[in-house]
Amino acid sequence: MDATVDQVVIRARDLTVGFGEQTVLDHLCFDLKRGEILGVVGASGSGKSVLLRTVIGLVPKRAGSVAFFANGLDGPTAQDVHAMSRHWGVLFQQGALFSSLTVRQNIQFPLREYLSLSDRLLDEMATAKLEMVGLSDRDGDKFPSEISGGMTKRAALARALALDPEVVFLDEPTSGLDPISAGDFDALILTLQQTLGLTVFMVTHDLDSLHTVCDRVAVLAEGKVVAEGPIPVMLACEHPWVKSYFRGRRSRVAQPAPN
């Protein structure tokens, strides 16, 4: 039961996904280990979001397998969205909050559907989640169209965490945020990951996030994972794209000062 570091939560093998003539993912393999934060990077259009959507079952795959090893499930399950959806939370790029529900109702929605809780506990849990992601109780009564982009991300994260998932998928969590908000959001993800023992699968473009938050980075190019490992491994990698990404001009600033 104890969370050992090298337990695999998601294992993808020979994943092939394509649309029409085009092949986006070509025999891709990766492992997501329990308790780690995996950052997935790649050029625009390299299939990062497609990979995320394939793993959570929104995009059908042509070949290969995705296996989940969740607490409380005996052995790996086939890619069964219904069995797994309680064990994961997804933060979509635009938040994807239900526009006709308030933020509080958005957070309560999965709780209400999956668990039988009293109204009082539902309200308390919603407030608890709101406060955990750094929003106030009063923000809960607003509608998604009335809150800012940063608040939308936080509210969407609160909804993703509503059922205390083991794995959280984040699709570009810091895109569209100013550097300070993005930094705060990174810190929030790190704090929540440590308190709740989350495993995080994060698609990102943000070098700062990669440096400060991610335990491991996987680089996607030509439909495959071309490089995988912690930041030092990335910095030493000789793949041209990885080289220009991690050692290019823009990345200089992002590297933390050696101390």
Place this chain on the structure above:
Amino acid sequence: MIPVPILDSTVTADRLDLAAGGSWTAAHADVLERLIDAAAPRVADAQRISLDMAGVEGLDTIGAWLLERLIRRSNHDGKQAQFTGLSPRYRGLMEEMHAVNLQPRATPRAANRLLAALDGVGRAAAGLMSDVLTFLAMFGDISLALGRVILHPRRFRLTSTVYQLYRVGWRAVPIMVLITFLIGGIIAQQGIFHFRKFGADAYVVDMVGILVLREIGVLLVSIMIAGRSGSSYTAELGAMKMREEIDALRTMGFDPVEVLILPRIVALVCALPILTFLGSMAALYGGGLVAWLYGGMSPAVFIARLKEAISVMHFEVGMIKAPFMALAIGVVACSEGLNVRGSAESLGTQTTTSVVKSIFLVIVLDGLFAVFFASIGM
């Protein structure tokens, strides 16, 4: 196998020892709530409480919050309550829960029923007033845009108008012709069936002719267009409003009324009379066909009687109304479209409102025209 959560309690004098065990996670949420509710009165009675968490094998926010809530209440009352045996794995989570829900949530005060009802009536009245104002404002905007376009004809968006005309006019022809054809036939059948009782079945031609040309043709086509094209105008403009496309147009220096709305309204005003004409012809054709097949009146006789029964005036009465109906439908559809707010629900509401309002307006307009034509003797 997930262990079922338990909460044992032992009372010694004024001291309560609670021992939590098993899996305190969302999977057992209903059991957890019952356990906590059962323990609450004993916690309220005891002076000193200790909660042993050594047996807890799984903890998430729901479980942690419920335990925190149980203990917090007593600490708040000045009693001594503490956690013991907390595994380091769960320490962070318990601390996190200790920091949330500190402000009591303000529950909204239940309003007086009577006051709420009066409040509703007042708001509805004010809403009606603002609806009229929105309609007039949109009408004014469209008139202004039309004026500008007349002064500078190059600003008129011909391509867009022709495309809209194709959508609301040409593509609507089959369904309009089919529906009016059927209604014409039904009116003729009913007329023949009932008029025959007193030997007046020949007058069915007068009824079909006058009814279709003056009222049914334009009314039916207008209502169909309100449902078919008015709703699509509202949904299109509403979706554009939601995605800030209309704001984008405005910042580029374009007037959304001129770019988006005027072509749509002009197309509707052109299309509706044409559809009304086609619809009326189809209805007369349907009536004639039924009179022949069901009533045994040969087409030659039907046409001869029709010539006697109706005049160009009846046809004019119907056709004059058509552009006004189109204008009402278009203005309502476009102003409702621009009223869409951020949510998907509001898009649905505005589309429904648009259709309901434009059908209502079409019928009211028809009534006003009936009074007008009667008083000028048409």
